[in-house]
Amino acid sequence: MQLSRLAIDDLVAIEPRRFGDDRGFFSEIFREEWFRREVADVALVQENHSLSRRAGTIRGLHFQAPEHPQGKLVRVARGRIWDVAVDIRLGSPTFGQHCAIELSAENGLQLWIPVGFAHGFCTLEPDCEVVYKVSDYYSAANDRGLAFDDPALGIVWPCDLAGATLSEKDRRHCGLAELPDYFVHGG
Ligand SMILES: Cc1cn([C@H]2C[C@H](O)[C@@H](COP(=O)(O)OP(=O)(O)O[C@H]3O[C@@H](C)C(=O)[C@@H](O)[C@H]3O)O2)c(=O)[nH]c1=O
Numbered sequence: 487m488q489l490s491r492l493a494i495d496d497l498v499a500i501e502p503r504r505f506g507d508d509r510g511f512f513s514e515i516f517r518e519e520w521f522r523r524e525v526a527d528v529a530l531v532q533e534n535h536s537l538s539r540r541a542g543t544i545r546g547l548h549f550q551a552p553e554h555p556q557g558k559l560v561r562v563a564r565g566r567i568w569d570v571a572v573d574i575r576l577g578s579p580t581f582g583q584h585c586a587i588e589l590s591a592e593n594g595l596q597l598w599i600p601v602g603f604a605h606g607f608c609t610l611e612p613d614c615e616v617v618y619k620v621s622d623y624y625s626a627a628n629d630r631g632l633a634f635d636d637p638a639l640g641i642v643w644p645c646d647l648a649g650a651t652l653s654e655k656d657r658r659h660c661g662l663a664e665l666p667d668y669f670v671h672g673g
Pocket of ligand 1: 548606655
């Protein structure tokens with residue numbers, strides 16, 4: 487496993503080793519003791535899998551309120567996505583800033599997004615399957631969102647926003663300025 491830290495503190499990209507041969511490859515994609523030692527000492531208790539049929543599908547930006555916050559370890563099993571994490575930790579020197587990386591089935595990269603970030607992605611090709619482990623269980627009552635197109639975030643999504651596929655829920659999130667006081671940096 488190769489690990490690289492992104493420009494915002496605590497965001498980590500992980501590149502699992504692949505053993506290639508004539509059949510294809512073998513790769514360990516998660517090893518708990520390594521993850522807890524090298525990345526974050528948290529248990530990952532739920533695993534999710536989504537399929538997005540169309541290129542230019544945007545999901546996000548999502549997080550759970552501090553009663554049930556989630557760190558997320560994200561990877562792509564099929565296709566390519568532009569994965570975005572926005573720092574919403576109050577008091578963080580990078581509050582409101584984001585990092586984005588391409589995750590694909592081909593590059594095998596994973597992104598660790600700790601508690602205190604809003605997460606979303608845009609699919610770069612049809613039929614993208616995204617698989618991610620999370621550090622707390624889903625809680626509908628604590629499901630929160632941030633507008634993916636809030637100009638204050640300055641996210642350049644690599645797709646045609648006018649034609650993007652979105653859930654009804656994701657069309658209605660508030661902007662950064664309206665976010666209630668959720669996470670405290672270092673808290
Ligand atoms: C996220 C989630 C949703 N659901 C249900 C609620 C709803 O009926 C249906 C679809 O939910 P959503 O529209 O919220 O799915 P989606 O837009 O794919 O939500 C996901 O987006 C990405 C960007 C994330 O970061 C995830 O944490 C998650 O919020 O699935 C669960 O049962 N468990 C879960 O963990």
